[in-house]
Amino acid sequence: MNVANKFVEILEEEGIENIFGIPGDQIMPVYKALSESNINHVLTRHEQAAAHAADGYYRSSGKIGVCIATASPGALNFTMAIATAFKDNIPLLILTGDNELKYKGTDYFQTTPQLEIFKNITQTSYNPLNGTEAIYVLRAAIYELKTIPKGPIHINLSKDVLLEEDFDDFELCYLCENDLSNISKAQELINNAVKPLFILGAGAISQRENIEMLSKKYQIPVTTTFHAKGIISEYDELNLGLVGIRATPRAKYAMENADCIIALGIKASERTLPKIPKNLIHVNINSDVLIGDYPIQGKVEDFLLEISFKKVNWLSEILEIENEVKIDGLDADLKPQAAIKRILNKFSNNIIASDAGSHTTWTTLLKKSLKPGQLLFSGAMAPMGYGLPAAIGAAVATGEKIIVINGDGDFQMNLQELATIRENNLNVIIFILNNSEYGIIRQWEESMYDMEPYQVNLNNPNFTKLASSYGIDAVRVDNLTDLELILEKELAGPLVVEVVVESEDIPLPKV
Incomplete structure (x- = not known):
């Protein structure tokens, strides 16, 4: 048994059921071990999406999200999604492959200082130098993720370390650090x-x-x-x-x-x-x-x-205080808030995956949750492109119908993950609110910088044809009446619904 086999064995022992990622040269020993295990691997089309999916997996279920990638090209594609999890204290286990230890600090093909890069966006970043250390840090990471879930933990694994067969394993004993003096x-x-x-x-x-x-x-x-x-x-x-x-x-x-x-x-x-x-x-x-x-x-x-x-x-x-937040335009044709209100009314008990931008404001204002994890969005980092892969993670974690409310700009950041949804036949329904612009940026330009809209207009593709090319059913509506007719049906995913909406300003927060 080599270190890679032991890694996967420990993951199985710890109840890890799903991993999101993309294989590659330096991480291949782990993939060989995964192929012989009971762990389900979800192949995404981009590493950023794999990490966002692991994030959505945790937020929707409370189970540790795990993502895996090969050396530099794969690992560095993780960074935006890992930073998102870090800002929101989401406990993920991030596994990256690397070239052999002898190439550390050199200009060898696909070698970068991965440990140093990930240190800035994780709770801890490990780079074990031998098999015993690798097993130790994996057990330590899983313990911390389960008992002291402060944020993502990264383990960088050189291929020669993964192939080592001479290593020790032992039980760990930890105490959670507390200061209850106050x-x-x-x-x-x-x-x-x-x-x-x-x-x-x-x-x-x-x-x-x-x-x-x-x-x-x-x-x-x-x-x-x-x-x-x-x-x-x-x-x-x-x-x-x-x-x-x-x-x-x-x-x-x-x-x-x-x-x-x-x-x-x-x-x-x-x-x-x-x-x-x-x-x-x-x-x-x-x-x-x-x-x-x-x-x-x-x-x-x-x-x-x-x-x-x-x-x-x-x-x-x-x-005694009236608690309803006043929102104009909830019954106005083609207003995004009107469309979102009707989507949320239809799917009031479902997990909603949102993204970043104006539609997220309307969604968070209008969505009421019966329990935690019913609203997923990209939080304190707020990158575009979170919603679709997060919904994949939530669907894998829960087996439930997941609803995505996306802007047209957000959707195009990770649209390739339609392939992942189709391949896994996930019950995900994606609503694309298409206003052909980066709406919130346009609002900032006009209201904060007194300028005409600049570089915010989007010449979008035909979203229904795009979804169909991935083998996913799709429909387009451009008025509230047709949207309401669609929502009267018993909908199931994979499905894309493009909703054409007007440009609309969000209510800016008052501090």
Whole structure:
């Protein structure tokens, strides 16, 4: 048995069922081992799509996403998608092949400093120098991804290391680093609070049942970040909605009037907390993101075991505020928000994969989630081209019908993945909102730079013919009546629906 065989054996032992990637010379020993394993490999058409798919796989299911590529040309195609996962703290396992160790630091064919490149966009980047070290870092990476999921972990594997047959394997023992020294101060703040508020981030998803029980028992209202939407159903009155630059009226009021804010598993970016509030208890396993006067490094689970709450009575005060976000044009023919409203009404319980741009704003404003992982989008990095491959990952992870809401520009960033959808017969329905422009950039040009639209108009292909060339059914609509008729049917993927829409400005956030 060589290291590559042992790698795949460990992945199977750890419950890895699916891997996304593209084979190549330097990573071929792992592919040989995969071909003899029970792990399903999903062949994408671009490495960026493989990593986005692994990202969507995790966000939709909570299972570790794994992606694999060969040396430099393959590995470097990962970088945009890995940076996206890194910015959103998505735990992925990234495996890249490399030339033999003797070529490290040389100008040999397809040799680049992959370790140094990935260090900037991963939680940890490893470059094992022998078989024993390779097995050690794989076990360490999987342990960390399962127990301390701060972000993606990269292992760079030289071909000669993968082919080694002389190596040791051993069990690892880790302790999660915690700093609960502020617990007593936090408890005192909670004891004195009459208007406490939870802010929930993705790091709190694993404790959703416990948090929902506490929130209902003690009547503590909840707000969420984008990535924690649905941690408590957004149809429950205790869930006030989004916090931050897209805050709902109730969430905004609660943030301004709370005397104790308990932030669980949030990154506390400028989009969530433009200003650091007073009386903030911030709990996160990653000490690098902690802010405020009561920082607590540790798992949300450990914090909740140590803390106690009391029943409060200020929810009725918050509920007096009308919480609907006013959106114009929801019934106007050819408006993107009108089309998105109808798509979401039809698929209210499905996972929605969005992307980057104006359509994402409408989608996040209109989508209500019953549980976490029902809205996937490219978050803090916000690259175009996320939606389609993320939907592939979600479809593989869940086996469910996945809905993609794409702009025409987004779709064309990774349109080759229609082949992956067709090949795997995935139940993915793709709605392309075609306004023949980079709409949000056009809006910035006009509103922020007082300029005429420049380099934003798109001369698009015939999207229905394009989908048909991949063997995927497709239809085109250019009015709300026809869209509604399409949505009345029992739709199943693979399917592409092109929706022609007008140019439309999004409501810009007010900080």
